[in-house]
Amino acid sequence: MCSLCLQSPCHPRCPNTSEPKPVLYCRKCRKGMCVGDKHYDGICKECLDDMCADEWLELFEESMEMIEEE
Ligand SMILES: [Zn+2]
Numbered sequence: 201m202c203s204l205c206l207q208s209p210c211h212p213r214c215p216n217t218s219e220p221k222p223v224l225y226c227r228k229c230r231k232g233m234c235v236g237d238k239h240y241d242g243i244c245k246e247c248l249d250d251m252c253a254d255e256w257l258e259l260f261e262e263s264m265e266m267i268e269e270e
């Protein structure tokens with residue numbers, strides 16, 4: 201048992217916990233992502249959450265169609 205937080209495994213806020221090592225870095229914000237974190241195509245969940253429709257389409261290499269005059 202940890203001598204600081206008296207929990208096993210450590211409380212996530214305990215200074216004794218070892219920082220989880222990032223295994224992947226987000227291609228947008230460069231944040232490190234660890235085992236268990238969610239991402240899509242190398243983009244972290246936080247970035248995906250603030251992406252707008254245009255950015256989504258860009259991700260899928262699609263673009264919006266414009267209605268043109270006939
Ligand atoms: Zn601890």
Ligand SMILES: [Zn+2]
Nearest residue numbers: 226229244247
């Ligand atoms: Zn990100």
